[in-house]
Amino acid sequence: MTEVELAPRGTPKRRRTRRLSGWDRVVITLMAGVPTLLTVALVWLPALASVGLSFSSWSGYGSVSSIQWVGLENYKNIFTIYPEFPPAIEHNLEWLAVFFCLPAPFGLFLAVQLDKRIRFSRLYQSILFLPVVLSLALIGFMTELIFSPTQGLINNLTGHTHGHVTDWLGNPHLNIWAVMLMACWRQTGYVMVLFLAGLKSVDPSLKEAASLDGANGRQIFRHVTWPSLRPINVVVLVVTVIESLRAFDIVYVINKGTDGLELLSVLVTDNIIGEASRIGFGSALATILLVISLAFIVPYLVSVFRKDSRP
Template identity: 75%
Template sequence: MTALDSTPPTRIRSRPRRLSPRDRLTLTLMAGVPTVLTVGFVWIPALLSMVLSFSSWPGIGGVSSIHWVGLQNYRTIFTIYPEFTPAVQHNLLWLAVFFCLPAPLGLFLAVQLDKQIRFSRFYQNVLFMPVVLSLALIGFMTELIFSPTQGLINNLTGHAGQHGMIDWLGDPKLNIWAVLVMACWRQTGYIMIMYLAGLKSVDPAMKEAAALDGANQWQTFRHVVWPALRSINVVVLVITVVESLRAFDIVYVINHGTNGLQLLSVLVTDNIIGEASRIGFGSALATILLLISMAFIVPYLITVFRKDQRG
């Protein structure tokens, strides 16, 4: 062996590519414009709402008409405001039902459609169709289906207009469940599409390797597919919490969010833009709604990020 052969090969260091002024401008606009819009239309109004929650302001008269009342709005909400407790209970029920029904059902449908069954495209379109409908339209459909006199269910059972008919929308013990059925119908297609997109990104070679090792379909899903869906699970969690807490249109169309359909979003709207405008009181309710949503989202995100760092 010659001395030339024993000389180790030199590594050619690649110089980092310098961005042109046009590329820098493009990246600045792509990152800056969404940031400015998010800060201007989300974070600043949220912070101002939290500040106004410590005040009493009818919404007119300018800044000079704002009177600071400290924690008085929160004391009123937690002590003598009768609509607050049922609204919180209904929102938590909404959240629990969304976790127990649309989330697992959407995942199940996504797994089945990912198997490339016949007419899978048709099934995807049919199941996703409710998502493109607004919640206000879902509310009108709820009235058509559950109306005690002209609704589909009472007409099919032969109880429409009779003495023993079931008042699905007027009974406070039943109307929340009727609305939840329609809300879950819409939410399932939303969750299905997100999980289906996540399943498409799973490497088929990993599934084949698990099958060669003797794993059945459940074992493959548990040990291969499910860990690969961690990022999608975070999105599903956030979407589920947000959708359950921001529900407004569907109950407002039916009975303006009263008589068993009280929700925090309805209370916020009634106090801020209602006949008796109370901006400070409504802002306190909005702050409580924000804290409830963060109580579910933040701990889960911290846990997920810690696992990613350890991994």
């Protein structure tokens, strides 16, 4: 009989490591390098160039040598003698607050309900997500149809009470809220899908264990589901800030972002590609918009990553 040597118990098995071939390295380099180069060329370089141009005065015509460096003069003019800036910054902050208070919690509520595997949940998901497919420009046209003072849906449903017609879009104290309501309608479906994807990734065994311990539905959501949604919360935060600050199409379709619908994105567009064509001034506005967005996103991301890195 031949003796067979057996490896002692507990001896770890050696895993074969596959070495990358030259072709594999080429493919990986292309897959990682091409998107990186495109991002740097189309996003980071223009952003850095915009920050640099914010300290200059340039009409956009002529050679680069015609650029005149003015230091902080553009920023000084924005905060002192530019009357459109205060209402624009106020409206952007209102837009951000409303997006946090309405689409985010309501999207989470819808996601929790759809995660219960009710009948026709797929159909409900499709219906609720349908507004996300529509562009903000189209949402702007729909806003005009709904809130038009004479032929709009709202005034016709109310029957023009006592002959009084509410000019929802012409009144600078009302139009911003009408537009934000339609924007929230579109944003809710987007947030719902994000939270729904996060709920699908929650370990069902954790919910079952909490249920066996006597926890009710609210306690399970608070102590099990909500902590598991931390990565999705980061995504929702970033998406909410970006969507609220980049709002442009919906207000530009209605009245080109004037008479109560001033936003920073509209001011940037009017100064860079408008009749004035003040590249430096518009770049300063764009830089302020970038700083505001980073002021909300960066601290939260840092705190979240610090918690995740703790043992």
